[in-house]
Amino acid sequence: MTSFIGAPIGRVDGRAKVTGAATYAAEFRPPGLVYAALATSSIAAGQLTALHTAAAERAPGVLLVLTHLNAGKLPYQSPAARAAVDPVAGEQLRVLQDARIFFSGQPIAVVVAETQAQATYAAALVRATYAVDTSARTQFDPAQARPTSLAAAKRGRGPETRQGDPDTALAAAPVQVDQRYVQPRMHHQAMEPHATIAHWQGEQLTLWSKSQWVGNERDAIALVFGIPAANVRVINPYVGGAFGSALRTWPHVTLATLAARRAGRPVLLELTREQLFYSIGFRPRTEQRVALGAEATGQLTAIVHEAVGQTSTYEEFAEATLDVPAVTYACPNRRTSYRLVDMHTNTPCPMRGPGHVTGLLVQEIAMDELAAALQLDPLELRLRNFAERDFRKDLPWSSNQLRACYQAGAERFGWQRRTPTPGSMRAGSLRMGLGMATALNPAPRYPIQASATLLPDGTIVVRSATSDMGPGTYTSATQVAADTLGVPLGRVRFELGDSALPPAKEHGGSTTMASVGPAVQAACQDLRRQLDMLAGRPVDLTTTDLPGLLRHAGLLQLQASGSAGPNATPPTHSTYGFGAVFAEVHVDPDLGIVRVARLVGAYDAGRIINPRLARSQCLGGMVGGIGMALMEEATWDPRFGRVLNANLADYHVPVNADVHELDVLFVPSEEPLMNPLGVKGLAELGLCGVAPAIANAVWHATGKRVRELPITVDKLLD
Structure with missing residues (x-):
């Protein structure tokens, strides 16, 4: 019998996708479909004092204009327990339920018309006047940060952890690194915009909606409208990319459902590219301090890792920023601190590797800085501090082939050719830099x-x-x-x-x-x-x-x-995926332009069901890491609480010309305790470690340590 597990089989849905036969959320066409468009707030905080909708209501083809004045009250029942993808505390945006404004871009009206063009035109005619809250919190100010809540602590995202005596050990360490790092706000930018078609048939509701969790969307909408979950069906056979943005149920789903009930016809509401910056979540801006203390041999004696993230004023989104750094390396003294800045913005949400990528990013740059201070090879430093077990939980790994990842990746990449002095390597007229980082991600x-x-x-x-x-x-x-x-x-x-x-x-x-x-x-x-x-x-x-x-x-x-069942791994073990990423960059010494010439990733993801698909996942993570390191940043205007580059022209993501040689290899591995197939999670592991490996390579090429991403030309020429 032929074994299909482990075979590099092409996608069974590939033909449907390339021929257009695959139907995405916005492409279903129930009979009588009409279209909706949003009008949104232009202030960051305050109250609506008046809404002028007469012009929109008179516009051609308009069937309905809903605002908080005529939408009616929705039950918004509370769940028995919060879904794992939802913020840990606070209340979801109760859309069109009152005059309060929590962030710029908040929906204040939804227009339904016979065509999309008519709905979009009419929505632009809605005018609003406001009482502006002059104390709006639109500036990310770490000095205003607060500890995370008890609810966050119950999810393992509490304000502080401590092991040993890290501050004393840090002060006594012969070699120290103590730096601050910034990762900006980032957005998912999937090809498919978020969209929902809502269709009521009596008491039964069908939603064709972009979702990564159709069962949760069913339950969430049932609670908003106070109807049995059995009356709701959510359909979404294809998702055109999401990276975490479609895990929770966003306000536009409620608006489409409400509009369809009031219009008596199925309604399609598809967000514009600009609205995606405000109507769904994002990776929050996070500022971090990492302090490392080590012996002259390179053995870590102290780790202090402090993170400040952003959240909205109406919900608390707390990330697992400090989880992965807490288990990556062996160290007897460790302290972590996690705080949040409440801002008048929409709520952040999971984005590929949520928190784990963020914390690992700065830890791996700090480890490179420590290697430089020790005049020690960065890979050797990591090997000397290899974690033989999960020291945070004091548990052995269920499986761990990280050493094999280091070895296989270094050999494939040619790490031995790296010279230690920054700026000492050349690729023709360009400066060459080689960097590396550890990749680590939980495997639930x-x-x-x-x-x-x-x-x-x-x-x-x-x-x-x-x-x-x-x-x-x-x-x-x-x-x-x-x-x-x-x-x-x-x-x-x-x-x-x-x-x-x-x-x-x-x-x-x-x-x-x-x-x-x-x-x-x-x-x-x-x-x-x-x-x-x-x-x-x-x-x-x-x-x-x-x-x-x-x-x-x-x-x-x-x-x-x-x-x-849930995690089959016994509570006597800790389960993670592991990897090592190696980067080669070329930097123009006169222009400061960085090119990622080569990336090599070696991964331990347990048994690989389909190496072709697995490789594709890692390639996607590498491309995302290039964007994270060199390009992606939501430019925030604190005067108005808005993203200035809320479009694909100005929000830069990698394109074909930015992507050169990407190499992926999987070390032999199986996960015997976790599940019968022996697999571990892979997708987010492919992003972990990429951005810091690139950042470390840029330092090796130029001697300039950029601690605020992305690494742009101005920061290298400054």
Whole structure:
């Protein structure tokens, strides 16, 4: 029997995507569809004193203009427990429920018209007057930061942790590094804008909505409108990129649902590119201090890591910024501090590697600075401080091939050619720099259910309400099913992205394959057992007349189910994915232009189900890391509480010309304790470590240490 697990199979949904057959949220067309557009606030904080909508209401094709004056009150019931993707405290924006303004860009009206052009034009006619709050908090000021809440602490994001006596150890350390670093506000910039089509049919509501967690969107909207969750169905078979932005349910989903109920027709509300900067979340600006103390041998004796992030005034978004740095290296004395600045902005949200990438970024730059102070090779410094276990929890790793990642990556990259002195290497007329960083990301597993159904024509349909925003869930789940059943790939069809399917948790946190895969495997194993019982013997699904077997048993189809529990790793172990990233940059000495000539990433992600898809995930992470290091920054205007570059022309992301040689390798590894497939999460691991490796390479090329990203020409020429 051919084994499909581990095979580099092309995407089973690839043809649908490249031919346009794949249908995204905004592309469904229920009969009678009409279109909506938003009018938004132009102030950062205050009250609406008047709304002038008459011109919009008279505009051609307009069916409805909703504001807080006529939208009616929505129940906004509280959940029994907050979803893991939601902020830890506060209340979601209760859209069109009163006159308060919490941030610039907040929706203040929604216009429904026969065409999108008519709705957009009419929304531009809405005029508002305000009572402006002159004390609006639009400046990121670390001096105004507060400790995180008790709710954040319960999620492991508390204000402070301490191990040993770090301050005394730091003061006594022969070699010290103590620096501050800034990572700016960043936005997801997925190809597909967020959109929702809402369609009421009596008391039943169907939402075609961009979502990474259709079950959570169903439950969230049911609570907002005070209706049973069973009355709501969320459908989203394809997601055109999200990077975490579609994990929670945003106000535009509520607005589309409300508008459809009032208009009596299905309504499409699709956000513009500019509105994406205000209507969904973002990676928050974070300023950090890292202080490292070490012996002359390079052995760490003290780590102090302090982080200040931003959140909105109406919700508390707390990131796991300090989690990964707390376990990366062995050190007996450690202190972390995490605080938040409340600002009049929309609420941040998870963005690929939320918190983990942010904390690892500055830790890995600080480790490079320590290596320079010690006159020690950066890779050797990391090896001397290798963490043999999770020292934060005092637990052994469930598996850890980080040393193999260091070795394999360094050999592939040619790290031994690096000369220690900054500016000492050349690529023709350009300065060459080589840098590296450790990659680390948690590898959790969530409870998932799946079903496997044998149809009369011999096709096996496997279903789960997970999502696929690009990693290849359709393909990898099909591979697991075909491998478990022992049938060709073409006999299996995997269906996802529908809240009516067996429930699944969020498609995020690099958890999908580790969670969905075992559930699919269990469902297919159950189907095999049932077929063996029907036949009275072990069945070969490739040669047995399965339709005949069903007919003989008097069945039209045969359905099986399976589930996978939460993290199967015993509480006696800690589970992470590991990696090492190596970067080569070329810098023009006169112009300060940086080119990332080469990236090599070596990863331990457990068993690789599909190396072709896995490589693609890491390539995407590398491209994102180039953007994080050199380009991406939301330019914030504190006068108005707005992003000045809220478009794809001015918010710079890497394009083809910025991406050169990217090399990915996976070290042999399996995760024996976590799940039956032996896999660990990969997607976010591919971003971890990339930006600091590039930053460290830029320092090696130029001798200039840029501690506020992105590394732009002006900072190198200054």
